Amino acid sequence: MSEIVGKIVRISGPVIEADNMRGSKMYDVVRVGDENLIGEIIRLNEDIATVQVYEDTNGLKPGEKVISTLEPLSVELGPGLITNIYDGIQRPLPAINKQTGDFIARGVEAHALDRKKKWHFKPTAKPKDKVQGCDAIGEVQESTIILHKIIVPPDIQGTLLSIEKEGDYTVEDDIAVVATDKGDVKLRMLQRWPVRKARPVAEKYDPSLALITGQRVIDTFFPIAKGGTAAIPGGFGTGKTVILHQLAKWSDAQIIVYVGCGERGNEMTDVLREFPELEDPITHEPLMNRTVLIANTSNMPVAARDASVYTGITIAEYYRDMGYDVALMADSTSRWAEAMREISGRLEEMPGEEGYPAYLASRLAEFYERAGRVKLLGSKNKEGSVSVMGAVSPPGGDFSEPVSQNTLRIVKVFWALDADLADKRHFPSINWLKSYSLYLEEVSDWWEKTVGKDWLKLRNRAMALLQKESELQEIVKLVGPDALPPRERGLLESARMIRENYLQQSAFHEVDTYCPGKKQYEMLRLMLKFSDKIQEAVEKNVHIDDIISIKSRETLARTGTVPNEEFEKRFKSLEQEMENEFNSLIKERVK
Amino acid sequence: MKRKDIEYTTVSEVAGPLMIVEGVKDVAYNEVVKIRTSYGEERTGQVLEAFENKAVVQVFEGTRGLDTKNTSARFIGETMKLGVSKDMVGRVFDGTGNPLDNAPPIIPEERRDVNGDPINPCAREYPREFIQTGISTIDGLNTLVRGQKLPIFSGSGLPHNELAAQIARQAKVLGKEEKFAVVFCAMGITSEEANLFIKDFENTGALERTVMFLNLADDPTIERIILPRMALTCAEYLAFDLNMHVLVILTDMTNYAESLREIAAAREEVPGRRGYPGYMYTDLAMNYERAGRIKGKKGSITQIPMLTMPDDDITHPIPDLTGYITEGQIVLERGLHKKSIYPPIAVLPCLSRLMDRGIGKDKTREDHAGVSNQLYAAYAEGCDLRDLVAIVGEDALSDRDRKFLQFADEFEKRFVSQGNHEDRSIEQTLTIAWELLSGLPVSELKKIDETYIKKYLPPVKEEK
Numbered sequence A: 001m002s003e004i005v006g007k008i009v010r011i012s013g014p015v016i017e018a019d020n021m022r023g024s025k026m027y028d029v030v031r032v033g034d035e036n037l038i039g040e041i042i043r044l045n046e047d048i049a050t051v052q053v054y055e056d057t058n059g060l061k062p063g064e065k066v067i068s069t070l071e072p073l074s075v076e077l078g079p080g081l082i083t084n085i086y087d088g089i090q091r092p093l094p095a096i097n098k099q100t101g102d103f104i105a106r107g108v109e110a111h112a113l114d115r116k117k118k119w120h121f122k123p124t125a126k127p128k129d130k131v132q133g134c135d136a137i138g139e140v141q142e143s144t145i146i147l148h149k150i151i152v153p154p155d156i157q158g159t160l161l162s163i164e165k166e167g168d169y170t171v172e173d174d175i176a177v178v179a180t181d182k183g184d185v186k187l188r189m190l191q192r193w194p195v196r197k198a199r200p201v202a203e204k205y206d207p208s209l210a211l212i213t214g215q216r217v218i219d220t221f222f223p224i225a226k227g228g229t230a231a232i233p234g235g236f237g238t239g240k241t242v243i244l245h246q247l248a249k250w251s252d253a254q255i256i257v258y259v260g261c262g263e264r265g266n267e268m269t270d271v272l273r274e275f276p277e278l279e280d281p282i283t284h285e286p287l288m289n290r291t292v293l294i295a296n297t298s299n300m301p302v303a304a305r306d307a308s309v310y311t312g313i314t315i316a317e318y319y320r321d322m323g324y325d326v327a328l329m330a331d332s333t334s335r336w337a338e339a340m341r342e343i344s345g346r347l348e349e350m351p352g353e354e355g356y357p358a359y360l361a362s363r364l365a366e367f368y369e370r371a372g373r374v375k376l377l378g379s380k381n382k383e384g385s386v387s388v389m390g391a392v393s394p395p396g397g398d399f400s401e402p403v404s405q406n407t408l409r410i411v412k413v414f415w416a417l418d419a420d421l422a423d424k425r426h427f428p429s430i431n432w433l434k435s436y437s438l439y440l441e442e443v444s445d446w447w448e449k450t451v452g453k454d455w456l457k458l459r460n461r462a463m464a465l466l467q468k469e470s471e472l473q474e475i476v477k478l479v480g481p482d483a484l485p486p487r488e489r490g491l492l493e494s495a496r497m498i499r500e501n502y503l504q505q506s507a508f509h510e511v512d513t514y515c516p517g518k519k520q521y522e523m524l525r526l527m528l529k530f531s532d533k534i535q536e537a538v539e540k541n542v543h544i545d546d547i548i549s550i551k552s553r554e555t556l557a558r559t560g561t562v563p564n565e566e567f568e569k570r571f572k573s574l575e576q577e578m579e580n581e582f583n584s585l586i587k588e589r590v591k
Numbered sequence B: 001m002k003r004k005d006i007e008y009t010t011v012s013e014v015a016g017p018l019m020i021v022e023g024v025k026d027v028a029y030n031e032v033v034k035i036r037t038s039y040g041e042e043r044t045g046q047v048l049e050a051f052e053n054k055a056v057v058q059v060f061e062g063t064r065g066l067d068t069k070n071t072s073a074r075f076i077g078e079t080m081k082l083g084v085s086k087d088m089v090g091r092v093f094d095g096t097g098n099p100l101d102n103a104p105p106i107i108p109e110e111r112r113d114v115n116g117d118p119i120n121p122c123a124r125e126y127p128r129e130f131i132q133t134g135i136s137t138i139d140g141l142n143t144l145v146r147g148q149k150l151p152i153f154s155g156s157g158l159p160h161n162e163l164a165a166q167i168a169r170q171a172k173v174l175g176k177e178e179k180f181a182v183v184f185c186a187m188g189i190t191s192e193e194a195n196l197f198i199k200d201f202e203n204t205g206a207l208e209r210t211v212m213f214l215n216l217a218d219d220p221t222i223e224r225i226i227l228p229r230m231a232l233t234c235a236e237y238l239a240f241d242l243n244m245h246v247l248v249i250l251t252d253m254t255n256y257a258e259s260l261r262e263i264a265a266a267r268e269e270v271p272g273r274r275g276y277p278g279y280m281y282t283d284l285a286m287n288y289e290r291a292g293r294i295k296g297k298k299g300s301i302t303q304i305p306m307l308t309m310p311d312d313d314i315t316h317p318i319p320d321l322t323g324y325i326t327e328g329q330i331v332l333e334r335g336l337h338k339k340s341i342y343p344p345i346a347v348l349p350c351l352s353r354l355m356d357r358g359i360g361k362d363k364t365r366e367d368h369a370g371v372s373n374q375l376y377a378a379y380a381e382g383c384d385l386r387d388l389v390a391i392v393g394e395d396a397l398s399d400r401d402r403k404f405l406q407f408a409d410e411f412e413k414r415f416v417s418q419g420n421h422e423d424r425s426i427e428q429t430l431t432i433a434w435e436l437l438s439g440l441p442v443s444e445l446k447k448i449d450e451t452y453i454k455k456y457l458p459p460v461k462e463e464k
Ligand SMILES: Nc1ncnc2c1ncn2[C@@H]1O[C@H](COP(=O)(O)OP(=O)(O)OP(=O)(O)O)[C@@H](O)[C@H]1O
Pocket: A234, A235, A236, A237, A238, A239, A240, A241, A242, A243, A263, A393, A427, A428, A429, A505, A506, A507, A508, B323, B324, B325, B351, B352, B353, B354, B356
């Protein structure tokens, strides 16, 4: 194949035009200028290719060369991804740090996967085995918790001719040969996949298992399923990043891919600092050992923001193809959309709503469509899942804008963040009246089987109570709380208990940060029992002021911070105390 | 003849802040252009768009007096650079980096691209050293830490300059002797406003630790685009090469954003929200993200950008995009100002995202987080009740509610309000907080750990 070498004829920010590029294909990667900056072809018009450049274009000149690699933008897949942190086009930031120091310089080259490191490979297949895409032929202990399955690339099928024996190999060493229709293919632990193309699956299932996140308002009220999709829109400072960090820390997925897309540098540093020290509640291993980070911060080149979400989702799919449950967090998808807008503007495309390109909706849909619980390719009928949670940053906190609206049309869970709640330091500031989850029915099965038979009933009662509260609040606004009958005032007190002490959950409290399913259920049960007792007491003419001064009310309010090892015992005595206190209130009254 | 000596007299178009030069060769994107008007005045510009034989140039000092006949342009072969040196400290520069004081030009140790490079997230050190500003609403509720970017959202006529000067005057890290060096970057503010800072720096002796970059209200507007980049390039040099702790004050970012809009309009770009360019988020981030700490480096950059919210509207793109980038915000409110409360900080919409890691035992005090959360919750409830009372009257409230109402008033009077020269220690701030909280029923203090309540809550006052 003859090389295609063009030359730059125009530079406008991150977009350049190059002449003499005939023969290149859309989305081919090109090397731009004397510094070999990385770019991608995003438009072709006769000899002219328009290229978005993934690095800073300062100082670039018309006339400098542009070389097409004739390959689409791809990621490297294999052992070594876990615990690593990459930029938007999968350059490893720790390696770049070593090469160019504290600041990221241009034109640096670094392999995503270390070429020298040896991994201990154990074959799990033998010659003559029939293999197809996603069949595992071996495994590598990638981190203390992740067993990396070495899988056959999706597009390969045939008979295993040979496979290396157990031993230490680099990702580039040949480890097996497969005889296929098109001849013999050598396999290495390293494989590549174009980021803009979803990795194929055998079949898509409906998500049905709950992804347990340890966050009460999410798990109990607006749950997400494994393989599901969720959006978190909210104005600045309403808590999107904290929630995504919480989900990355505590959700019971096996692999986490966290994509920082156009957000703050310090937030990535925070993850890098904290995750190695936090312990996974299930495996008791450092959380970092199941995490891959993609960081394309707001001050890094804008075009690479677009690449970062695709890089992230492709890595997620790869681990899914090993049979894992993967969860991907993208913070923030709005910055990605803005990158599309900026590039589209430079291309002078016809702008759609608020200047976003007309293809905004379809790009978002394609991205979220790569989530799902699936039957994998391969002969073993295995399952895997990718759950996707995306933050949305609407201008002015107004959800009527195009990115929020187009996202809500696709995702199944909507966690609506509320600036008023955040201002009052009600966190997570998920508005319980506006949010929804379409997975409620599906996941209640798990809760009822493993946690409590009446889980859904309790959940729905609590929700109804909160609804009722908001109606009563409207009346209170007109007549004041004193004018309400005791029964209604009792309801307000019950709802306040749930609102302030169940929905609110501090991400920074060492215990409250993660609330196990069983504890969530018990807390809710006790709070609803409290509500019942109040009604019983007011019925017997106990004064509401006497009720709110009982000791167990305060204890109940602090249940979130009761250590997870002790809660069953302590909740029992709390329940007893509560019953006693109410009984004596009623007794006194009747006397 | 060297390429950088060629003088092109082929200006084909002048429009707004832009100028188009034809027939050029080898011009680089973002290259600096030296322009000479027909009457010999020199100006500086920068290439915004480079073609094979044409360049679109933005002119920093404005295009007035440029023509398409005699104006000449020379492309100097490099992008915008600032000569940096330790001798910059104590000096004043204009929008193009030339000295404004009457002292001789500095001899640069190094010349640096003003756009800087992004800090590698792996190289960052997470900021967590508490800076005591002596202002209760900041120290107690929205703690500032070294390396943070914490803007002040203000409105025209509100005392944000006084507040910023007070912060610069009082800021210290407990137990450390080093003082902050200040990089002061003025974009389009009046000379009166600039003088307020200069006098204050003079009085406190801070002037000799200060570098000033000034572009005042009557200076060319397009220069404002380059000014914070120069100030931050200087700050990076002081912090990461000379190990200083630098406090950068950028004022007023609203004027900066207006200049961005002016360029975008001249280029007839598809506008984003309210006419501001779609890339404003990225552009602002390129400046704001140049704050922080770096592993293994002693120095730090703490940024306090200030902006005036047009129409006091926090959803306006300038505060909105800023809030999406910075690590919190301090919001001033006209209502409090009218009640003569200084500083008029509207506590509820304020935030410091780096607070949680900068406070607590051994940093400020063990009870700090709980107290802060409790003050927030109680004040928010008090404010809600104020709205309610306005409709139904105070009589309709329960005893409990009345206490919260009273709390909110006291909170504004005693906690928020303080003197312009009052420098409260964190202990003092927390003491006031506990006194205020003692007016609420103990059973309502659910955000604070019980052991701290026992330890710090002053004995209940007897009701008269
Ligand atoms: N669950 C929580 N518990 C305690 N504090 C919280 C919680 N969620 C959010 N906060 C507080 O709110 C602040 C802002 O949250 P966060 O940074 O997640 O906002 P954001 O929505 O991501 O904002 P932006 O869009 O600007 O990035 C945090 O720094 C923290 O102080």
